[in-house]
Amino acid sequence: MNRLIISLITICGWSATLAQRVPNEVENIDYLIVYGTQAPASLGDDDHVQIIFFSVPLNQKLPIYIRVYDPDTGGDHDELHGPANTQTRISVYGGKGTFSKDAQKVNPSGQYNSGNLLAAKVFGNDKAWDNKWYTFGPFNPLQGEVSEAMGGLVFKLIIEGLEGDDGNQYRCFLSEQSQQNVSIEGANAFTYEYTFKLPKRKGISHIYPFIDKSVVSITQYNFDYDHEGEIVIYTVAKNRHEAAVSGSNEWAKSKHPMVEAEKNTTLDLQLLKSQEGENAISVYITNQYDEAIPFFAIPIGGPPKYKYDLKVNLKPSPKK
């Protein structure tokens, strides 16, 4: 499976992948969110942990930085339940074991935090980092784990909600500079489970898993969508097939077969939010072997486009 990803990335051109913001602008997701461990799952976070991988091209020579926007809990952007009392640990891993099987699972278990710990910091209600970027690094690109599957050097960012009951909303950026966000050509970011805050407004958000040649079917899982709209599967061959939608504090899942035309393409899981208001949800997708499929911040090959067959016929004006 993973070799196919490499070849596709190569075919589609790294040059198109220039913005390593997570969540990415094309996803129409404003913030990722992690809740403190005292927050109930009914708020939308099933496990209080988010794992994000960054892949850096093998030819990257300059140091890299992983920047986190608004890493504190309190002040702006966060979801507070009473006084801000939540702490979040953010850790960066590299080296052997970073891209471990356990880390590719949807729930943190086993050796999900394997690899060399390169940097870590615990953030609380810290005004110094409210509404600001905190920078981890510099890291030598060679501190990442070489992954043939992802065609580059992989770093891992683990965001863990510790004590507290608030929601910490944040963004990340893989950058070539420490004081501003400068994209690294050819890099990408991916994850196997997303917990995020949907935009307050009505609209369509997107998640972009890559469907490799071996995928026969996918099962999408979503948690705590609160029936705020619909979820559809959009691909080159599916024009928005309806998927199961969860209510409050529950999982919903639906299975969708993949046809030949959809293999080696990106799938667009679209969340059609039809109500105003805040809502955090968790989402993941598995293949027919119950293995989680990675979502890419930058869709490989670009977002899919359903292939319409539009016939245009010119006709004479009707006689008056």
Added chain:
Amino acid sequence: MKAYLLAFLMALAMAPAQAQSAECEAQHFFEKNPGCGAGVRGFKCIELDVRHSVDENGKEFIYAWNFGDGAIQNGYLTEYCYKNYGTYTISLDLLDPKTKLVVRNELTKTVTLLPPIEYQIDSVQQLNVNFQYDSALLPSIHVKNVYWNFDAHYACGKSTSHTFADRGFHLVAIGVTGTQEGNAVSGCTLMGVFIRKEK
């Protein structure tokens, strides 16, 4: 350009035939310049049809077409007549009747509606007709290539001949490429050929 086209039209005359070049690109020229064909001129109405690409297992949407001149119509199959000739960008929006969300620019298509060309009709007796382009009538243009389209039979060269399949009226499309004051130019026009009945 229009003046050249008219002059070009006047330049057409009967002349001895010449063999078509082995590397004639006339078909390519007319495919690249669809406005040169008679069959696409003079229409102000279009029909849009996406019925065979509707995904029956997909979510139900209202298909809303924006015709690029402010008009909007709904449907998998729709027909619309513009007030004026011109180039229009048509876009398709999908309206979700359940969530009331709108997917913008799901599909876009640019169409050009060309006015008809007035053309001369020459009357001849024989099915086999010789054509020649007279460059003296366009002295400012250095004509490099002349392309002919006789009912989807193609020919190249300043001189050519064609044997029509039947008598009656036939429309011939003619294209030229060349240079004028160092700039590449191209154009096309039509001429009518009426083959009279044998006496």
